[in-house]
Amino acid sequence: MSTVFLHVGQAGCQIGEALWPALFQERPGYTDFFAPRLLPCPRAILVDAEPKVVEKIAASSDGYSFDPRSVATAQSGRGGNFALGYTGGHSTPSAVSALDGAAEPLWTRALNAMRLQVEACHGGHLGTLMSYSLGGGTGSGLGSRLLEEVRDAYPKMPLLVTPVLPISSGENPMQCYNVLLSLSWLQDLADGVLLYENDSLMALSEAEQASGASGFESTSLASMNGIIARDLIPHLCPDQVCDLSELLSVAPVGSMKFAQLFSAGVKPPRYETQTTTKAVLEALGGTVRLRSRGDGNVLAARCVVRGMRATALAPKTSLKLLKP
Template identity: 30%
Template structure:
């Protein structure tokens, strides 16, 4: 596998971001890549360890950020376990981050965006910047920053928002892609609507693209398709990590049959899908979802993978169970997209029929199919004979934003819990401004 250089520094923030990041790197490192170490097969995300005796091992290009030491310490220790030592490990915890724990008292952010943004930001912001600078110095050519964070709590949402702004100021020419995890719609954090609204409002200003991942959708996939009766957070993270990893294995364009395969750089991905500053929300849909115990007995043709995936994109649904097959492009009301990237993995991908995607993926001002890129590789992913995913900048996330604003407005009208945010410098006007910004985003997507 050959890849173009262009390094991605992953910034894992908060408990959710760090746990998801660990499983994301595990997914990248678990696939067969011949005798090459990961720093050769995946130089975008891994770098060489300088010690000669460790040339077969790789160190991921990552910065681990949290307001308390428990999770990041456990993750770093796990990466040193014997079963992992032949593949990859995390960088050692940076001293600047360790010292910052003394400033914040090694405690969480009480599920408060304002506390994470202001209190933790004041204590940890410069320390995070210093840690990122050290990791950037190990890059021959920095391409982008890849953030992993949650929207519901305080550290991932609040401190994550501040870190995005700090890195935008420090590295204005580098791209930022944020993979954000939306909380359960019936989550147990009563102020998660405030946190999500404030976080998204800030990230829409500082980032180049926001890839929305959803706990509700991952839970459905686990319980209904993978046969997990009571999905844990680890199960959800595994589904989300596999979906993210599927984007970054080497591919080539269907139009460039003689070119070698290479990994997609985030700068290319964001330039292609998020060219409009008014539209930055990305959706990721993948098929098939098959339990490991059933892989050996499952044979799928390309039509069986791509037809449901096209209908999922058309309807904005997240899995091939419960699909509305009655909706079609001729109905007029469907999930319109500005741009999309379709990735196919498996034998015969060049001949797979993708016309259905061209028929349904276009905004009102574009020609059918002009905004669809088709890329692929004969290499299998996760033992699946044939698999596919589609990354699209489309209207489906705007509908979820609408529901989020309804919950935020209900809290705001009752002035519920606002005093907890005012204590750390976030006023009613700040909440109103964030809501107004998201309302404008919803309007922009509805007018596609």
């Protein structure tokens, strides 16, 4: 039983770049995430309208290696514009793209790559996890297009998305429109949305830097993506096989799709005075993201407490909060 990952646009692929080493560390070569080859092959498709970032990630090999057939790129980025990402410059699906002169839309190539991955799933396809930014043209536009196509092609499979909101001060004047449009696609088509804000990721990364808790030299997109990977791992790697529908079952109502993930290191509880629950809540209360929210609008929560391990990722606790 395997999960397929679809990383779209620069941010989506860079999130994959942070996530796969962590998955490999947790489940080296396990068939729920890796196809057994000479070098284990991530069950992931890397899609971007410009080739540079994807080619670099696909060429990296750290005990595992991406399948070259799982890479779909075009000639030029989508200029931070949802419409260009959504249409790919094709006036109709069969017309040649005015952006990169290709006859076959990028989403068709991405879907073909995905079909190969799904057909190769060990014991069946258990669900899809997508990642992309809501600010970029490829992430928001092509990400939304692929959401439609994947929902259509695999209607019964859980579809979970990890989208990233752009920094609110914003570097792209179109980003508000991109975000609004792609959020409405997410509400319509995804089963679950683990929403991240770059503002919060940056604040947390800076706080970890200041306290010496960060494994990174400075705050960067890589350190922010590292936080996303760290949050996701406890939920993607339970003792048993990864089953996204179990994650989604925490939602009390199907239409409540938006959730947030948090993780923190927990000190062992002092048993005479403190329960494990209290130790967990104290640790999470120290994270920047929880403090900025208050807890008045939490509908449901899922908590994963993990034991000590001699790895960079542990010990970690993660709490998932659903907001209306």
